[in-house]
Amino acid sequence: MVNPPPEDRDAVAAPAPEVRLRRVRGRFSIQSKLIAMLLGASIVSAAVVGFIGYQTGQASLRNAAFDRLTQVRETQARQFIVQVSTLKKALLVYTSGPAMGEAVQAFGTGFSELANVPIDPAQQQSIVSYYNNDLINPIERATGAKLNLDVLLPSSNAARYLQARYTVPAARPDGSAPAPVPSAWAAAADRYDPFFEKIVGLFGYGDALLIDPAGNVVYSAKKRADLGTNVLSGPYEQGNLHEAYAKAMGADRVDYVSVTDFQTYHPAGDHPVAWMGAPVVAGGRTIGVLALQLPINGINALMTFNGKWQENGLGATGETYLAGADSLMRSNSRLFVEDPQKYQRAVTAAGTPAAIAERAVRLGGTTLIQPVGGDATRAAERGQSGVLIATDYLGQETLQSYAPVTVGPDVTWSIVAKIDTAEAFAPERVFTRTMGVAVTAIVILDCLAAMALAQLFVRPIRRLEAGAQKVSRGEYDDVIPARTRDEFGDLTKTFNDMSRLLGIKDDLLRRERQENAQLLRSLMPEAVAERYRQGEETISESHQDVAVLFADIDGLDALAGALPSDEFLSVVNELVRQFDDAAARNGVEPMRILRNGYTASCGLNVPRLDNVERTVAFAIEMQRIVTRLNAEDDLQLGFRAGIDTGQVTSGLVGGATMMYDMWGSAVDLAYQIQAGGGEPGIYITSRVRDAVHDTHRFTQAGQFTVGDAEEPVWRLLGRR
Template identity: 55%
Template sequence: MPETEPAARRARGRLRRGLLSRVSIKSKLIVMLLVSSIVSAAVVGLIGYESGRTSLRASVFDRLTQVRDSQSRQMQDKINDLRNSLIMYTRGSTTIDALGAFTAGFDQLATASINPAQQQQVADRYNQFAKNTEQKTGKRLDPLALLPDSNAQKYLQAYYSAPVGSANNAIDLDDARDGSAWTAANTRYNDFFREIVDRFGFIDALLLDGRGNVVYSADKGVDLGTNLLTGPYRENNLRGAYEQTMASNAVDFAAVTDFQRYQPAGDAPTAWMVAPVGVHGRVDGALALQFPITGLNRLMTVDKQWQSTGLGTTGETYLAGPDDLMRSDSRLFLQNAEQYKRDAVEAGTPPDVVDEAVRLGGTMLVQPVATDALHYAQRGQSGTLITSDYLGHQTLQAYAPVTLPNTDLHWSIIAKIDTSEAFAPESSFTRTLVLTSTALVFVVCIAAMLLAQLFVRPIRRLEAGAQRISRGDYAVSVPVESRDEIGDLTAAFNEMSRNLGIKEQLLAEQRKENDRLLLSLMPEQVVQRYREGEQTIAQDHQDVTVIFADIVGLDELSDELPSEESLAIFNELLRQFDATAEGLGVERVRTLRNGYLASCGLNVPRLDNVRRTVDFALGMQRIIDRFNGETGRRLDIRAGIDTGTVTSGLVGRSTIVYDMWGAAVNLAYQVQSGSPKPGIYVTADVYEIMRDSRHFARVGVITVDGAEEPIWRLSERQS
């Protein structure tokens, strides 16, 4: 039994070899080409798919993050600008004098009275206010609880608020012609505060005295004359901002509140900016500006220009507060309220909340957005993720906290877009890749059959020719293991293999020498294209850093020394430069009479090509310093560095030279040649990238195409 098993295996092996030996070389070539091509296509396709998919996803996330950051910066700038403007206004004499005048006029009205007709007009005004609020919000108000309870408030409501009713034109009423001191102050200062409200888009401007009384309102609404501390509207964040302002004792202080529904404004979402008013470090009162939702909404909804800002058909940005409620309106709500209702309810939002948003005409302070992205942002984190949004849609979301210095606001900003839209290019890419791979396999099948036919025909002819020239005895025998065309060809080649081997060895040595010579003149990629017969070889490169360096003092040294000795010194310096360049990944392009042109990121893309090039310039400087220390000579380096787009290729016909040219090369040369003193000079682009890690000094400007370009000199000189 042990002897029969090996015999059986040997028999099976002989059978397989016999079957394979009877398969024609044409069939073998077809199978080989098909298998290798299909495997190669599959591997390349998988690599391309993963690489393309990763790149596309990274691009989508980057674009969404840019939109988020842009919106956040715009919002911060707007609030900071308004806050700074408020501080400037409160520090001016006009606001200080106005507060004093309105406070004095308000105090004089403490004993004033109104007639029954005016009393009834005020009551009708508050009844209408309560009715309008109920229609808008569904909340039932008691007008009697809101009626003025002080003579001053009754008087101001009778002469300024009640006569105009709800026409919203009380801000234009400067003189009620009642002869009071308050009216005199209003006639003098109302235009000033009206200009602030109109210019910056505020709803109202309030002046508050040190007791919490609203002694002036530009809009002259139902809160005119009320007291923030004891009145019917005391449960509002305006009171907290007022108390914080009065306790600040700082003229450059400004409190900014979060949005909250403000009853005198028809329960509309309202934020406040409050700053102290006073002189000589004493706070006599405050100026409060009513910040509306409309301006913030216009900013966060990019004025409804979502597609032009890169948010497509489903993307949006919105703000959310620490209560997990929106601080801006939903895009879907603004575009299709019915679709918003359906999606929000299906996503888990209570129907009464959705109905309230529809009734109020917006989702601010109504729609909850307690998503994972918001919770991360509330913890101070920034990033991106794929998760469900408040409408139940699968979305890409970029989140971040909103930083507003010197405020108590704790908002978060979310930029999102549906995955179906965001990954549409990825799906298209996948379909294209699959179709292309399928077509490629089909083409390979046809090509394999044609190529196999072509391959076999020369082999037959070569076999006949080899038999005719194999009359000599070459003593080299190759075992013939098959009976197909290759076997016949091998038997013929046994006769001439020795001579061919010798010739092939000589040819191989010659090819290596040619390769070495070409590689010393140009990069490997260019050598390959040159071998393949390309006549015009040029390639554009993005994000390449170029250094143009000149050895200062080499001409004088050459005049002092024999030519052989000066050449040896120059070659030794070049050798050290090349070694330093190779260690940093910098590629030498060519050398000049006493100069050196190199680049980083030309043939091997590198993210840190600017840093590597600056380090290489410092390395050249150290080599020169070491040479000076060893020989007592006074050589130096004058180098210019720029980064940008260049073109490389072969120049010339009879004499081929590998060179590099372009704007970055020209600017590097102008920076180097335009600098009178030795040193390392960089352009503005290089300076912006390296300013945080290297010390530079601005040394002037150069003129490029009629425009002045600043240049910087590297201040540090490392030993």
């Protein structure tokens, strides 16, 4: 008699995971499957349509945002170029007529006459007091720099005279001046002051200077501390005024205008100043230079839209600004104009040194102070135009449109228009929400329709199910009415015929079962036969210190849909063949191969002291095999494996088809950490890590809960 061993009975009591999965899938009704299929098809369709619409809409909205910003930048660049061109043309108009030549000659003659005119000690002291109180002290408070009084004081008698009689009184709060002293210079000033005041006021120039061929500033409309100084040898010989003068004097044509970059200028309170210079020609020779201070207020008004950013399409965070080759601003920041204290906090938090931000607040502007270096300004300096997304000087992610602008023959700046991406892409977020709501509504409607259609579809099946239940109870005489002429109607008729035949065959089977029972009792005792009929046919055995590997190949499902069946099978066979060869080389025993999974162990049937090391080496080789196959066949397969070690149980499972399998906590944990890995790689437990920590590198990849304890998981990085 056949007596099934206890191991077989244990295997039946604990079915394999695949068996459990099939049982779970079998519990779903046809109605549920129909609903799932209908929902799956509708959701996939809605997702595809939504994705295509989202991608198209997003691209359109982003391009529109870039185009709007580029349009603002191009408009500002054109207006700035027109503004600079207008200033140049005005300067050429002023120097082209005889009046400017007469003015240079008149002030030059008057300046020469003042060379020997003395000034009294009180006037000299007034000059010293002016430099200390009105020039040096304010600059030192604003910038922290230390200025040398002796270097700045006028050195020529004419300069001292002019500054005592004009510069010092001009700095007085009431603007009063001492009684005029008759001189050729005073007569020229009476004649030409209104003319130069009109020039300065008409275009907003910061100042107008006349400089003679020797480099003497023989006239200043503002009567500042540069009046009477020499741009070639005086205190400002190293400044950009010297540059503008030298280029204008050396020009070989009368329509030449030299333009300098901004530079701090002591007579202007150390504020940034740029100059435009043009030669003054009389009698075919250059007799001097007219230098006009570039109107920084006009530039700021243009670049800041006079504070009307929103009306010009820049919203709440957009702005345009100019930058020089030194990556410093050449115009004011929008945030500075709106709220200097908020600007100071923002740029300091974004990385600008606190001293620089504080200096901008003290000087009342960001020109030549605020650094704005980045990819946009660097590209513009190379002569490129374009758009990009980058972090700005306020530390915000912004949309930036950039281009170079030519200011003068030797001066090129960058113009940048920017706006925060959060504001620029706000329509994109609204569009995304709208698409999400629309897709969700479609899915909900599809759910309702799927449930209604599925219920209608399975109604005949329910009738057949009720009839089948009666048949299962032995009620073969019940007839189900066929209400339709489709396949369900044919199936109902066939079912009725089957029911009648089953009634006939049931009698035959009853007699055969009685005969089989008698035959079984003749082969084994009744008690054993009863247990055998209950399925106790398992064989099991326990093993200690076994290393278990669960590997999963991601991408095989997608590959199966992309390749013909024979090509796909060839790839899978090659992959399994190489895995088996690697297992043989490492002394690892393959256990089971399931579609995209591979299970192996080491130390199960052949005990080994280094079973963990061998299993880890095998996993690494499997990973290399997948990588190599991807490179050779242009595939995109991923590899993820889990390894644990401990006690396992193995045995035969099944009746007609026997299967050798293993189970236990080590097997379950190896499977769990493989399935739970967040990215491709080899994941190991602490027990495996302790066994190979001297030869391999790894990093912690999370934890799994095993019972009441937390089991840490490690991700293998490679050999040391």
